[in-house]
Amino acid sequence: MVDLSTVIAGVPLSNVFFNAAGAWCQREDELQALLDSGAGSLITKSATYEAREGNPTPRYAPLADGVISGGGGSISSIGLANEGYKYYLNYARQFDVTRHGKPLFISLSGLSLADSVKMVTAFAQAELSGCILEINFSCPNVPGKPQLGYDMNAMDTTLATLAPLIEKPFGIKLPPYFDMAHFDQVAAVVNKYDNLAFVTCINSVGNGLAIDLDTERAMIKPKNGFGGLGGRMILNTALANVNAFYRRLAPGKQVIGVGGVVSGKEAFLHILAGASAIQIGTQLMEEGPPVFDRVKRELESIMEKKGYNSVEEFRGKVKTL
Numbered sequence: 001m002v003d004l005s006t007v008i009a010g011v012p013l014s015n016v017f018f019n020a021a022g023a024w025c026q027r028e029d030e031l032q033a034l035l036d037s038g039a040g041s042l043i044t045k046s047a048t049y050e051a052r053e054g055n056p057t058p059r060y061a062p063l064a065d066g067v068i069s070g071g072g073g074s075i076s077s078i079g080l081a082n083e084g085y086k087y088y089l090n091y092a093r094q095f096d097v098t099r100h101g102k103p104l105f106i107s108l109s110g111l112s113l114a115d116s117v118k119m120v121t122a123f124a125q126a127e128l129s130g131c132i133l134e135i136n137f138s139c140p141n142v143p144g145k146p147q148l149g150y151d152m153n154a155m156d157t158t159l160a161t162l163a164p165l166i167e168k169p170f171g172i173k174l175p176p177y178f179d180m181a182h183f184d185q186v187a188a189v190v191n192k193y194d195n196l197a198f199v200t201c202i203n204s205v206g207n208g209l210a211i212d213l214d215t216e217r218a219m220i221k222p223k224n225g226f227g228g229l230g231g232r233m234i235l236n237t238a239l240a241n242v243n244a245f246y247r248r249l250a251p252g253k254q255v256i257g258v259g260g261v262v263s264g265k266e267a268f269l270h271i272l273a274g275a276s277a278i279q280i281g282t283q284l285m286e287e288g289p290p291v292f293d294r295v296k297r298e299l300e301s302i303m304e305k306k307g308y309n310s311v312e313e314f315r316g317k318v319k320t321l
């Protein structure tokens, strides 16, 4: 047996896999299914201060192979539909990390700095054990709300306000970047905050457009069909962002990899690129929580074939020519 366990922000996870915020995690019944699954932890749907209905439907569409070149994935524009932060705070209060053997990640996506301050303060004051915050800087789907992750100064100001309130180790969810200068600028901001313990790369590739050949119509309703891309087609962008930050972050800071993980193979590549843990979004939406046992088995078999006994042995060891 190989060891898939990991530690994120000082908290042990029994294995590297869990859901991506937004996938299978808006309500307690979905979260229970994740607890009952082979995932090593779980994260809640990005919470806003008040509950939100989100964007009009259809707002999620799987993109089977052939509909678009590059082979498969999803387009979505949920618009931060969620139960409101108090729902997830109450869930965290009753969450027994010892009983479940899994830590709970909480995703927060304040629509304003004031909202983020109120939510973060509430979680900090609740003194929750085994609960790790992942602040979402990268939702591309709220009409009129630009992604904070693409405004480096605003990101720095936000972190200067929130990091001291959180005190404990926490993380941020980043959008994909496509320019070396942006990797440098964002890493420089991240490295300023000691308790900013991890970055989660990547959120969906924002504002793609999927069009159905037969109907000649966009696949989703919000924003004239523009939505975040996920799944197999974003794997190579995700690997680049994981490795770019793995190379740039200060010692001790970690990268959680997400984007394009449909099997043990992509999980292996994310770890080789530098990921300390792996989130799964689109493939979880398509396959359900059994995906975790499958990708765990597949990763274990790849590691056994290659002679690796633990994920530490090859994390970040991608070779270059």
Ligand SMILES: O=C1NC(=O)NC(C(=O)O)N1
Binding pocket: 022, 046, 076, 077, 078, 079, 080, 081, 136, 138, 139, 140, 141, 142, 203, 204, 228
């Ligand atoms: O951060 C987010 N990323 C996405 O791709 N979609 C959701 C959303 O639209 O709620 N949020």
